[in-house]
Amino acid sequence: MIRRFTEQREEFEKMLQSSSKATEEAAVKRASDLINPEIGSLGERLQDRINSIRLQADQAPIRIAEVHEQLTAHREGTEPLHARADAAAVRLDRLGVQSAELTRDTSNLGQNLRESVSELRHRLDQEKQGREALAAEWKGLLKEASGTAAAATRAAVERADDQAKKSNSVIKTWRAVC
Numbered sequence: 001m002i003r004r005f006t007e008q009r010e011e012f013e014k015m016l017q018s019s020s021k022a023t024e025e026a027a028v029k030r031a032s033d034l035i036n037p038e039i040g041s042l043g044e045r046l047q048d049r050i051n052s053i054r055l056q057a058d059q060a061p062i063r064i065a066e067v068h069e070q071l072t073a074h075r076e077g078t079e080p081l082h083a084r085a086d087a088a089a090v091r092l093d094r095l096g097v098q099s100a101e102l103t104r105d106t107s108n109l110g111q112n113l114r115e116s117v118s119e120l121r122h123r124l125d126q127e128k129q130g131r132e133a134l135a136a137e138w139k140g141l142l143k144e145a146s147g148t149a150a151a152a153t154r155a156a157v158e159r160a161d162d163q164a165k166k167s168n169s170v171i172k173t174w175r176a177v178c
Contacts (some may be wrong), residue, residue: 001149009142013135020131024124031120036114042109049102053095063088 067085 002146005142005145006013007147009138011056012138016131020127023127027120027124028085030117035116038109039113042106046102046106053099056091060088060092 064085067088
C-alpha cells in the first residue's frame with residue numbers, strides 16, 4: 001500500500017515536472033515569438049534610417065562645396081544661395097528630429113521589452129509558487145495517508161494479537177476440560 005502511494009507520488013512528481021517544464025518552454029517560446037519579429041523589424045527600420053542618414057550626410061559636404069564655389073563665382077546672387085543653404089539646414093534639422101524620434105522609439109521598445117520580460121518573470125514566479133503549493137499539499141496528503149495506513153496496520157496487528165490470545169486461552173481451557 002505504501003509502495004503504491006510512493007509510486008503514485010513519484011509519478012505525480014514526474015508529471016508535475018514535465019508539465020512545469022513544458023509550460024516554461026511554451027512561455028519562453030511565446031515571448032520569443034512575440035518579441036523577435038518586432039525587434040527584427042525595428043532593426044531593419046533602424047538600419048534603413050541609418051543608411052538614409054549616412055547617404056544624406058555623405059551628400060551634404062558635396063552640396064556645401066558646390067554652394068561655396070557658386071558663392072565665390074557669383075557674389076551678386078547670394079540670396080538664392082543662402083536659400084539653398086537654409087534648405088540644407090532644414091533637411092539636417094529634419095534628420096536630427098528623425099534621429100531623435102528613432103531614438104525615442106527605440107527607447108520605448110526597450111522599455112516595452114523590459115516590461116514584457118518582467119511580466120513573464122512574474123508569471124513564471126506565480127506558476128512556480130503554485131507548483132510548490134501543490135507539492136506541499138501533496139506531501140501533506142501523502143503523509144496523512146501514510147499515517148492512516150500505519151494506524152490501520154497497527155490496529156489490525158493488535159486485533160490479531162487479541163484474537164491469538166483468546167484462541168490460546170480457549171485452547172488451554174479446552175485442554176484443561178478434556
